[in-house]
């Protein structure tokens with residue numbers, strides 16, 4: 545964190561009456577955990593806060609403290625726009641490019657509010673007045689914890705800690721990814737001291753599959769393709785397959801990681817058809833030096849982190865799958 549971030553933030557908080565906090569589209573545990581944790585924290589200081597999400601979030605997050613107060617732009621456009629236009633301060637958490645909140649990004653330019661970005665993705669855009677960006681950290685929740693600690697650690701109660709723990713747990717793959725450090729564990733230790741039920745949090749997220757979701761996982765695993773002689777795999781899921789399994793938002797979360805569980809694998813990709821938006825949404829995961837942030841940026845309109853990134857294709861599933869296969873072959877020296 546740069547030296548001037550906390551003093552500048554404190555100054556903004558003195559004068560702010562209306563605060564809006566925004567996660568990225570299709571928010572995950574880290575995005576919602578950081579937004580809700582930050583909202584609860586600010587509310588203990590008598591600020592008026594609203595979380596405005598670009599769209600719906602998955603069922604497995606529908607238990608987070610305060611989730612029922614989240615305003616969804618996709619459902620309540622007028623209300624969201626009013627909040628955004630009247631805000632003094634807007635926090636954008638867990639994303640660093642306004643394209644990640646489309647189509648809500650169009651209003652942001654008209655907002656008079658001071659914008660503050662807290663985020664751990666690579667290559668932040670330049671839209672915010674105050675930026676705390678650190679791609680070395682495993683989650684935005686860890687960053688928000690750092691901010692809270694610098695302002696007033698004594699305020700962190702069980703409700704706040706539950707939100708923050710959720711994001712650290714989900715973005716670290718339950719504390720197993722490289723970005724998990726001694727500091728991460730020390731933060732988690734402090735969060736546990738507030739009395740959070742970590743076993744229940746894990747259960748809420750990972751052991752709450754619907755029958756359809758488990759069947760869809762079966763299809764995903766059946767569809768996995770290993771690119772011959774290379775340590776790369778990809779999985780496809782068509783809209784038809786999703787429909788057969790009564791697909792709900794969030795059902796495919798984590799599926800790509802099954803590709804990474806293969807011995808020696810360096811790159812795993814999942815391609816998911818969305819016929820309503822006429823796109824193929826993609827997730828990229830890697831182990832070791834293979835940089836999927838660069839891969840997604842260069843070939844698939846995306847980005848993210850070195851070992852976890854996302855992207856999108858506007859071609860159909862068949863064409864996109866061919867492109868994925870061909871592109872993997874271009875990297876054969878790195879993927880042997």
Ligand code: 5GP
Pocket residue numbers: 638641665826827828845846847848849852853854855856
């Ligand atoms: P996931 O594959 O879990 O959706 O996303 C992996 C990482 O890449 C996350 O940190 C996410 O924020 C980022 N990401 C996902 N989709 C996109 C995208 O379309 N564009 C960019 N720039 N980042 C993405």
Ligand code: MN
Pocket residue numbers: 574575638664682683684715
């Ligand atoms: Mn994150």
